[in-house]
Amino acid sequence: MPPSWPFTGRTSELDHIGATLAGHGSVVVTGAAGIGKSRLAAEVAAAFDQSRAVMRVHATQAARQLPLGALAPLLPADSPGSNLLGWAAEQLLVRAAGRAVLLVVDDGHLLDPASAALLHQLIPGAQALVTVRSGEPCPDAVTALWKEELAERIVLQPFGRSDTETTLRAVLGDALHPATVGRLYELSNGNLLYLKEIITDALASGTLTRSHGHWRWDGGPRMTERLAELISARLGTLSPAETKALELLALGEPLGLAELVALTSAETVETLEERQLLQVNSDARRTTVRFSHPLYGEATRARCPTSRARRRHRELAESLEATGARRREDRLRLALWRLESGTAHDPRIMLAACKLAWAAHDYPLAQRFGWAAHESGGGIEAALILANVLNYAERASEAERVMASVWEQECDERTRTLLTLTRAHTLAWGGLGRQDEADDLLATVEPTLTTAENKQEILVLRAVMATAGGEFGRAERLIEPVLTEPASSPLWAQAMLVKSWAQVYTGRCHDALATAAEALVRRSEWQEAVPPIVGSFNAGVIDAYRFAGELDAMDAAIEESYAATAETGTWERGVYHDRMIRGVALRLRGQLQPAVQATREAIGSSDVSGHGTVSPAELAIAAAQTGDAALAADAFARLESSLTASSRIFTFVPDMARHWVTAASGRISQAINEAVAAAVRLGELGAHAAELVVLHDAVRLGAASRIADRLAEIASWFQGPLAQVCAGHARAAADGDGRALLSTGQSFERLGLLLHAAEAYAHAAQAFDATGHKPSARAAAARAWNLATRCPGARTPALARLRAPDLTTRELEIATLAAAGLSSKQIADRLVVSVRTVDNHLSAVYTKLGITRRAELQGMIGHH
Numbered sequence: 001m002p003p004s005w006p007f008t009g010r011t012s013e014l015d016h017i018g019a020t021l022a023g024h025g026s027v028v029v030t031g032a033a034g035i036g037k038s039r040l041a042a043e044v045a046a047a048f049d050q051s052r053a054v055m056r057v058h059a060t061q062a063a064r065q066l067p068l069g070a071l072a073p074l075l076p077a078d079s080p081g082s083n084l085l086g087w088a089a090e091q092l093l094v095r096a097a098g099r100a101v102l103l104v105v106d107d108g109h110l111l112d113p114a115s116a117a118l119l120h121q122l123i124p125g126a127q128a129l130v131t132v133r134s135g136e137p138c139p140d141a142v143t144a145l146w147k148e149e150l151a152e153r154i155v156l157q158p159f160g161r162s163d164t165e166t167t168l169r170a171v172l173g174d175a176l177h178p179a180t181v182g183r184l185y186e187l188s189n190g191n192l193l194y195l196k197e198i199i200t201d202a203l204a205s206g207t208l209t210r211s212h213g214h215w216r217w218d219g220g221p222r223m224t225e226r227l228a229e230l231i232s233a234r235l236g237t238l239s240p241a242e243t244k245a246l247e248l249l250a251l252g253e254p255l256g257l258a259e260l261v262a263l264t265s266a267e268t269v270e271t272l273e274e275r276q277l278l279q280v281n282s283d284a285r286r287t288t289v290r291f292s293h294p295l296y297g298e299a300t301r302a303r304c305p306t307s308r309a310r311r312r313h314r315e316l317a318e319s320l321e322a323t324g325a326r327r328r329e330d331r332l333r334l335a336l337w338r339l340e341s342g343t344a345h346d347p348r349i350m351l352a353a354c355k356l357a358w359a360a361h362d363y364p365l366a367q368r369f370g371w372a373a374h375e376s377g378g379g380i381e382a383a384l385i386l387a388n389v390l391n392y393a394e395r396a397s398e399a400e401r402v403m404a405s406v407w408e409q410e411c412d413e414r415t416r417t418l419l420t421l422t423r424a425h426t427l428a429w430g431g432l433g434r435q436d437e438a439d440d441l442l443a444t445v446e447p448t449l450t451t452a453e454n455k456q457e458i459l460v461l462r463a464v465m466a467t468a469g470g471e472f473g474r475a476e477r478l479i480e481p482v483l484t485e486p487a488s489s490p491l492w493a494q495a496m497l498v499k500s501w502a503q504v505y506t507g508r509c510h511d512a513l514a515t516a517a518e519a520l521v522r523r524s525e526w527q528e529a530v531p532p533i534v535g536s537f538n539a540g541v542i543d544a545y546r547f548a549g550e551l552d553a554m555d556a557a558i559e560e561s562y563a564a565t566a567e568t569g570t571w572e573r574g575v576y577h578d579r580m581i582r583g584v585a586l587r588l589r590g591q592l593q594p595a596v597q598a599t600r601e602a603i604g605s606s607d608v609s610g611h612g613t614v615s616p617a618e619l620a621i622a623a624a625q626t627g628d629a630a631l632a633a634d635a636f637a638r639l640e641s642s643l644t645a646s647s648r649i650f651t652f653v654p655d656m657a658r659h660w661v662t663a664a665s666g667r668i669s670q671a672i673n674e675a676v677a678a679a680v681r682l683g684e685l686g687a688h689a690a691e692l693v694v695l696h697d698a699v700r701l702g703a704a705s706r707i708a709d710r711l712a713e714i715a716s717w718f719q720g721p722l723a724q725v726c727a728g729h730a731r732a733a734a735d736g737d738g739r740a741l742l743s744t745g746q747s748f749e750r751l752g753l754l755l756h757a758a759e760a761y762a763h764a765a766q767a768f769d770a771t772g773h774k775p776s777a778r779a780a781a782a783r784a785w786n787l788a789t790r791c792p793g794a795r796t797p798a799l800a801r802l803r804a805p806d807l808t809t810r811e812l813e814i815a816t817l818a819a820a821g822l823s824s825k826q827i828a829d830r831l832v833v834s835v836r837t838v839d840n841h842l843s844a845v846y847t848k849l850g851i852t853r854r855a856e857l858q859g860m861i862g863h864h
Contacts, residue, residue: 005196007043008170009163010036013154017044017129020152021102026128028108028146031156033234034193037131038106040156044129045104052127053096055103059110067114070105085118092122101126109138116141123150135276158190167192171199172215180208180217187294194295197227223302231299235277241268244312249278249289250300251309252316252337257287263319313341332356336365339372347378354385359531363393380406380415387422392532399426417454420445421461428465438465456482456491463498470652470685472502487518488525497533500540507688507718509548516541535561542581547689548720551588551752558585580615587622590755590791595622596631603638617657624657624664625755627795632661652687655679656694663701668797672703679707688714696726700759700798704733721751729760738767738776745783758787759798779850807848814841819857 017027021044029037045054055074063069068088075091092101105111105119108130116139119128128151132138146153159167164185168176176184188195201224202208208217223231238246245264249255257280261269269289272278279292291297304312317337320330335353338344350373357366370386383406390399403423411419420441428438446458463478475498482495496519503512516537527534538561545554562578583598599619616639624632636657655678663671675698682691692714695707708730715727725747732740741764748757761784768777784802788794807815817827824838831838846852 004171005167005192006170007039008167009159010040010043010156013040013156014043017154018047021048021127021129024100024124024127026123026130026145026151028128028130028132028142028151028153029156030132030134030153032135032158032191033133034191034230035156035158036192037133037156039192041104041106041129041131045102048102051100052102053099055092055095055101057103057105057115059105059107059112059115061110064110064112067112068118069112070110070115071118084114085121088114088118089122092126103128105130108132108142109136111139111142113139113141120144120150159185159192160190161185164188164190164195167195168199168215172210177216180215183217187298189293189295191293191295193230194227194293197224197230200224201227223299227295228299228302231295234293235296235299236275239268241265242272245269245272246277246296246300247304247308247312248316249291250297250304251312251340252333253297254288254290255316257289259319259323260289263315310341313337314343317341317343332365335369335372339368344372345376347373347376347382350376351378351382351385354382354389355528358385358389358392359528361531361535363389367393367395374402380409380411380419384418384422387426391422391426396426413449413451413454416445417449417457421457424461428468435465453491456485460491460494460498463495467498467501467505470505470682470687472506473686476502487522490526490529493519493522493526493530494533497536497540500537500544504540504544504547505687505689507547507692507714507723509544509689510719512540512544516544539581543689546584546588547692547722549722549725549751549753550720551585555585558582580618583615583618583622587618587625589752590758590787590794592622592626592755592791593793596626596628614653617653620657621660624660625796626793627664629661629664629666632664636661652682652685652690655682656690659694659697659701663797668701672698672701672706675701676703676706679710683710688718692718692723692726696729699726699730699733700756700796702797704730708734721747725751729756729763733763733767736767736770738764738771738773738780741767742780742783745780745787749787754787755791755794755796758784758791758794759796761787762798762802765802775847775850777850778848782849782851807845811841811845811848814838815845815857818842818854 013029017029017040020027029041031037045056048054057070057074059070063072066072067084068075071088071092074095075088092103101122103119103122103126105128108116108119109132111119119130120141122128123145128145130142130145130151132142134155145151161181165176165181168181168184184195184198187198199208201222202217205222208215210216235246241264245260245268248260248263252259257269269278269280273280276292277296278289280287280289282288301309314337317334320334320337331349332353335344335349338346338349344350350369354366354369354373357363357369366389367386370382370389373382374386383402387399387402390396390402400423403419403426407419407423424438424441427434427441442458442462446455449455449458459478460482463475466472466475466478479495479498482491483499485492485495496515500512500515500519503509503515520534520537523534538557542554542557542561545551545557558578558581561581579598579601583595586592586595586598596619599615599622603615603619616635619635620632620639623635636654639654639657659671659675659678662674675694679691679694679698682688682694692711695711695714698704698707699711708727711723711727711730715723725744728740728747729744731737732744741760745757745760745764748754748760761780765777765780765784768774768780781802784799788799788802813831814827817830818824822830824835824842827838828835842854845857849856851857
């Protein structure tokens with residue numbers, strides 16, 4: 001069953017038109033076909049059904065031939081006499097029965113002359129809301145409405161990307177893959193009618209599917225009969241010369257104006273521009289031609305025969321070659337046109353294009369060029385580029401087959417080194433479960449190498465593998481000699497990446513940020529050779545802020561990374577990381593249910609390989625902290641199976657999740673033992689950032705006395721505020737120091753770690769209660785409850801004994817008004833009670849919350 005399409009967006013237009021009509025004005029809404037004019041008018045009109053005599057008119061091409069044809073449904077069958085317009089106006093007033101008239105006219109450009117004249121005559125005595133399609137001939141009487149200022153004209157614009165995404169969420173009910181949102185927005189260009197047709201067909205054909213809580217569109221738009229009819233009607237009748245011009249543009253968009261004119265004629269291009277089928281845009285560099293709407297190009301491609309499309313591509317390629325293909329993007333376009341025309345015989349062109357597409361993270365296109373280069377005789381060079389692209393596109397099995405196809409070929413030492421590196425990377429990182437083979441391969445080849453560069457390449461790969469396995473000290477030792485390389489070299493950049501990640505996970509968060517900044521400032525010098533590592537640097541920056549406890553900076557880095565990935569949404573690994581890290585950020589701020597959703601989406605956006613182990617771990621933690629033991633266990637099982645397939649890649653990840661899964665099942669003592677044991681293992685690896693988190697998890701689970709000394713030791717050198725606060729929490733909880741725990745809660749609040757703060761206040765309440773300080777215990781419990789309500793769904797052991805402050809409904813009502821700043825007399829007047837009653841209730845509130853004055857209420861009641 002097709003989904004329903006609720007009215008979304010257009011809030012400002014809705015409010016503005018409504019206010020104009022409420023002030024007894026009239027409005028004409030203009031815009032392109034399918035943009036949502038009629039739906040907007042219907043929503044506005046519905047709001048006036050009770051206060052106006054709303055009369056709805058839908059003008060049509062057929063009724064346009066008859067006098068008052070559009071208004072016929074509103075008029076009686078009586079003979080109008082000689083004064084047609086006077087009679088019609090009188091009948092409408094009779095129909096209104098004394099109420100103010102609001103005439104709602106849809107497609108006002110199709111009104112017959114008599115209806116248009118009557119509409120003009122009725123205003124301003126009556127009100128009108130008229131929709132008009134832009135670019136269409138319109139009766140003079142209708143255009144006079146805004147020209148004579150009888151009505152306000154509002155030009156409705158297409159939806160932007162965010163409004164399109166909001167609409168899709170409202171229709172489909174879940175989030176969408178960023179690449180899917182981008183493609184749907186680009187194709188529909190904000191036109192809701194086209195968007196609806198595309199979505200309806202994609203759901204029916206099964207190309208738009210839901211997985212792990214988000215929607216993903218695989219495949220391109222199909223020209224359904226309905227969509228083709230809509231677009232064909234807009235394109236109209238075309239001459240052979242116009243058809244050729246549109247086909248060339250559809251297959252090569254955007255084209256330079258000079259290119260298109262050379263292949264067709266100036267007159268043809270001018271005619272198509274006048275008909276608003278294409279648009280000519282100029283900037284400082286060149287004048288280009290594009291379709292006025294993306295779907296015009298889709299429709300033109302759909303009805304262009306395959307043989308003619310190949311000929312058109314060849315014509316485009318030959319034209320570009322004749323001009324020299326001087327621009328960077330020209331090389332990509334030339335390669336693509338040769339590929340599409342069946343004349344991709346030069347592997348050098350395909351290789352150059354593959355590298356450019358890879359640098360842009362356009363992995364589907366890079367794979368096409370890579371396969372073309374490989375299959376047209378590109379040899380080892382083509383195989384190397386293609387295998388690397390396949391690896392980063394999560395297609396390791398295909399990459400291994402490509403490597404195997406050239407492995408036995410004779411080559412020099414440099415080429416053998418590159419083959420070894422690529423194949424070892426494929427085996428170790430591609431989810432093939434063959435890391436031992438990767439180690440053996442490196443051990444076999446390394447002793448045969450004679451040049452420093454080749455040996456250093458092997459060192460860097462070994463360091464990367466050590467980093468992924470949690471051996472950070474070893475990784476830093478391996479890359480030390482490579483850091484002396486020139487700062488512009490790709491080898492140096494890769495070594496700096498290893499260094500920054502090692503610094504993050506060993507607790508030198510600020511050093512890691514400095515290392516990443518030093519490398520990224522030189523990115524233009526090495527990025528084209530190793531494009532994927534820019535994203536890896538950005539991921540390290542995010543984690544540095546995360547473990548330092550600087551969440552605002554972490555959020556800003558996430559947004560920057562998301563913006564970059566949204567532009568190149570074809571990179572699965574980048575999309576996966578952005579969704580996963582958003583889940584982490586939400587969890588740290590106590591937003592556990594959104595965190596569960598985000599990590600589910602991350603799992604759905606990537607084939608889980610060595611790079612996809614973190615999202616199941618994050619899902620397990622977030623689900624466990626909401627008390628969903630079943631979901632946590634399922635996610636952890638997925639994590640363990642992915643690690644089995646990936647050998648030693650990210651083997652420290654389960655240590656950060658296992659104890660939460662156990663705790664969710666109610667086995668707190670076992671969870672504590674698991675956390676403490678995991679912290680020991682992480683400390684031995686040198687993964688001190690993860691060790692810090694797991695040690696503090698043990699505090700949250702109730703084992704502060706067992707690990708307080710170790711946390712204090714780590715905090716003495718760990719960079720960033722988080723370690724100090726965690727260590728303070730451990731010491732205060734171990735000593736049962738209620739006041740120190742209150743201070744810890746405040747510190748966590750300042751960092752934005754609201755769930756951590758709630759737990760610290762809950763620990764403070766327990767400490768005060770244990771020492772007989774009942775008022776302080778109640779105050780701490782109230783603070784904990786206040787923060788816990790801002791972390792909906794949180795069900796952690798520290799909060800298990802927490803109870804809501806036992807306020808009655810009346811007490812909460814009065815406390816809320818007092819917290820808002822109202823005096824006792826103002827509260828009494830509002831609730832129609834005495835001032836004494838108000839003060840008595842406030843006294844009871846103060847006792848239950850453990851406070852003594854009104855000024856303390858706001859922080860206690862604000863989020864109750």
